[in-house]
Amino acid sequence: MPVRLKLRDIAFFERPVQFARPFRFGAITINATPQLFVRAEIEVEGRGVAVGASAELLVPKWFDKRPELSPAQTVDGLRRSLEIARGLYLARTGFLTAFDLHASCIGAQVATCAKKNIPPLAAAYGPAEIDKAILDALLRAAETSFFDGMAGNIAGIDARLSPDLVGLDITTFLSGRVPLERVAIRHTVGLDDAVEGERGVADARENSGARYFKLKLSGDPAADAARLSRIGKELATLGHDYKVTLDANEQYADLAALQALMDRLDHDAALRPIATRLLYVEQPMPRDITRQTPLGALAAHGFIIDEADDSYDAFPAARALGYCGISSKSCKGLYKSIINATRAAKWSANGERFFVTGEDLTCQAGLAVQQDLALGAFLGVTHAERNGHHYVDGFGATPLAEAQAFAAADPDLYADTGQGIRLSIHDGDLLTGSLHATGFATSVHPDWSALLPLEQPRSLQEHLT
Numbered sequence: 001m002p003v004r005l006k007l008r009d010i011a012f013f014e015r016p017v018q019f020a021r022p023f024r025f026g027a028i029t030i031n032a033t034p035q036l037f038v039r040a041e042i043e044v045e046g047r048g049v050a051v052g053a054s055a056e057l058l059v060p061k062w063f064d065k066r067p068e069l070s071p072a073q074t075v076d077g078l079r080r081s082l083e084i085a086r087g088l089y090l091a092r093t094g095f096l097t098a099f100d101l102h103a104s105c106i107g108a109q110v111a112t113c114a115k116k117n118i119p120p121l122a123a124a125y126g127p128a129e130i131d132k133a134i135l136d137a138l139l140r141a142a143e144t145s146f147f148d149g150m151a152g153n154i155a156g157i158d159a160r161l162s163p164d165l166v167g168l169d170i171t172t173f174l175s176g177r178v179p180l181e182r183v184a185i186r187h188t189v190g191l192d193d194a195v196e197g198e199r200g201v202a203d204a205r206e207n208s209g210a211r212y213f214k215l216k217l218s219g220d221p222a223a224d225a226a227r228l229s230r231i232g233k234e235l236a237t238l239g240h241d242y243k244v245t246l247d248a249n250e251q252y253a254d255l256a257a258l259q260a261l262m263d264r265l266d267h268d269a270a271l272r273p274i275a276t277r278l279l280y281v282e283q284p285m286p287r288d289i290t291r292q293t294p295l296g297a298l299a300a301h302g303f304i305i306d307e308a309d310d311s312y313d314a315f316p317a318a319r320a321l322g323y324c325g326i327s328s329k330s331c332k333g334l335y336k337s338i339i340n341a342t343r344a345a346k347w348s349a350n351g352e353r354f355f356v357t358g359e360d361l362t363c364q365a366g367l368a369v370q371q372d373l374a375l376g377a378f379l380g381v382t383h384a385e386r387n388g389h390h391y392v393d394g395f396g397a398t399p400l401a402e403a404q405a406f407a408a409a410d411p412d413l414y415a416d417t418g419q420g421i422r423l424s425i426h427d428g429d430l431l432t433g434s435l436h437a438t439g440f441a442t443s444v445h446p447d448w449s450a451l452l453p454l455e456q457p458r459s460l461q462e463h464l465t
Contacts, residue, residue, distance in 0.1 A: 002156030003142055004045040004095040010086045010130055012454035013037040013446075017057060017364060020393040024191040025216050026249035028061040028071065030391075035364055036082070036454065037446055040133035044141035045095050052137025053445045054129050055367035056331045062307070062361060063122035065250065065286075076457035077122045083457075084112050085126030097156030098138055102131050102335055106161070110311075120310035121287075121332070128333040132371055135334070136440035145436045146374050147179045155335070161312040162339045165346070173342040177378050182429040183358070184383035186212035186245065188390060195230045202234040208425040212383045213244045214359075215274075217284075219251025221260040225271060232273030243383075244274055245357075247282040250307055255293055258284045262301055280325055282359065283307050295322030304357055315340045319347070319354070327359040328379060330372040341379040358384025365395045365423055366406050367442055370413065374441035377432045386430070389423035402447045409443045410434040 014034040023030045038054045058078050060071030069077075088105040096104070106127055113123035139149045149155075153174050159165045187201075187210035194200045201207060215231060217224045228246075235242055252258045265275040280302040285293060287308040295303060299322030306327040308314060315326045325344070328337035337356065344354040358381040363369040369388050376384050394417075395403040403421045407414040412431040415424040423430070437443040 001152060001154075002097045002099075003047075003138060003154050004097055005134070005138055005141075006043045006045075006095050007040070007089055007092065007101065007134070008043055008049070009039075009041040010089060010133070011039045012082055012086070013039070013448065013451035014058070014454050015397060015451055017392060017396050019391050021391060022190075022192055023387070023391045025247075026061070026065070026251050028065075029192065030060065033060060033075065034058045034455070035368070036078075036129060037367070037448075037451055038082075038129045038133040039448060040130060040137050042134060042137045042141070044138060047141045050137040050141035051445070052133040052135065052140060052440065053367055053442075054132035054136065054371060054440075055364070055446070056125075056129055057362035057364060057368070059362050062249075063125060064119050065307075066119075072458075074122070077118045078125050079454060079457040080116060081109075081113055081118055081122050081124075081126035082129065082454065083126070084116070084123075085109050085130055088112070089127075089130055098131065098134050098154075099156045099158065099335060101134065102127060103158075103160055121307060124310065124333050124336075125331060128331055131334060132330060132440060136371075136442070140439045143438055145438060146371075146440050147177070147378055147436060150338075150378060151175055151177050157335055157338060161335075162343070164316055165339070165342060169346055170339070170342050173345055174338070177380070179374075179432060180377040180380060180382065181432055182426075183373060183377050183381065183432060184212055184429050185210050185425055186214045186358075186383050186385040188214045188385055188387050189216060189231065190391075191216045191218055195227070196234055200234055201231055202237050208389075209428040211240065211242050211428045213242060214385045215244055215246050217246055217248040217251060217261070219248060219253065219257065221257060221264060224261055225264040225268060228265075228274045229268070229270040232271065236273050241277075243277050243279050245279050245282060245385075247306075247359075248284040250283055250286040252284040254285065254289060255295075255298070259298060262298060265301075278302075280304050280357070282327065282357070290321070291317065293321065298322070299324070306359055309336075309340075312336060312339065315343055324353060325355045325357055328356045328376060328381060329359055329361065330368075330375050331362045334375055337375060337379065356381060360385045360387050364388045364392055365403070365414070365421075366398065366444075367446065369423070370410065370435060370441040373430060373432065374435045377435065386423070389425075394420040394422040399447055399450045402444075402450065405444045406442075409437065
């Protein structure tokens with residue numbers, strides 16, 4: 001049953017994260033970016049006060065890719081999104097369900113952000129992070145786990161933001177969830193990553209025994225085909241079967257360019273190792289073009305949206321264009337992921353195949369990876385892209401005592417390798433047993449005293465100088 005709460009405070013913090021290697025996706029290369037932390041204090045009806053937390057990277061040039069903006073300006077857009085959401089949420093007084101808070105603020109959030117030149121995907125970031133922290137606090141107050149709490153719809157999720165569903169669709173979906181005990185990692189191969197040899201895609205020390213691979217695309221059909229051919233030759237040496245997904249991060253300019261790539265995959269023998277193991281292609285075209293472009297015959301190859309998933313009606317709209325899937329990312333909103341998974345299950349009941357995938361842009365070791373992993377395991381996502389352990393050195397700049405606390409509480413998820421505490425991968429899988437802790441997939445919170453306050457967004461003039 002839903003539990004009502006009253007929001008008392010929201011605080012934001014950040015910590016610098018230095019990448020162990022550059023990560024290039026689309027037109028951007030990341031070497032470092034801050035990680036956000038949210039601390040929410042709530043009063044739960046009949047249960048007293050509780051504190052919850054969430055975390056996520058403040059990733060440049062993904063939520064907002066407009067070329068006229070610098071990477072720093074797009075990060076500041078996320079900071080503004082957070083501050084706007086904080087004001088809207090704290091203005092809601094009285095006892096409400098967690099979903100009441102979200103649903104009553106998301107429309108004003110998008111509208112207010114639009115007036116400040118912040119696009120919908122970046123606008124959703126603020127509520128997404130606040131919602132996770134509120135849910136963590138709520139679950140702690142109720143002394144239950146994420147899996148049990150959500151199966152009982154503790155947040156009070158209903159169909160008011162998804163009129164294509166009815167409330168029974170959602171409660172039936174939630175109550176029927178059996179969380180996965182293992183989730184396979186999907187190893188990301190960035191555009192600047194090595195293909196052959198040491199640290200290449202087939203190096204077990206590099207890919208951690210993965211059976212799934214996510215291959216980034218540049219948007220140039222010839223260059224992408226040549227690189228995929230090289231990757232296919234390397235993956236053929238793994239000694240076990242594998243599956244792949246392709247992610248263009250909006251780099252294919254239009255349907256004609258996308259058709260050129262898919263023609264190569266269909267007919268080039270050198271691409272057969274990739275084409276025969278391809279599960280889906282993620283967000284090939286820019287989000288604005290995606291909304292205007294039916295896939296037509298190309299739909300048979302299997303496409304999903306990610307960056308174009310910036311509203312509650314994005315998945316039904318994409319379905320009408322020929323897309324069969326959508327990504328779940330907790331940085332886009334956990335409630336939207338649950339609604340979309342409910343839709344996929346309902347639509348698939350008639351024999352068609354619709355699905356939700358696990359994509360990870362922003363999850364670092366600790367809070368972020370655990371909450372996103374729990375969400376995917378709850379929804380039944382059997383394999384998920386995991387970037388954090390690969391592009392950042394373990395817990396990065398996290399204080400040792402904090403990293404050790406996470407490792408002690410989640411021994412199935414982390415291990416001390418002798419070179420620091422890192423994500424522990426078991427035969428290509430992550431284990432979810434410790435995520436059944438009271439709270440949102442964690443019994444540990446960050447060391448708040450070791451974090452910096454969230455940096456204030458700079459003005460355009462400050463960026464120019």
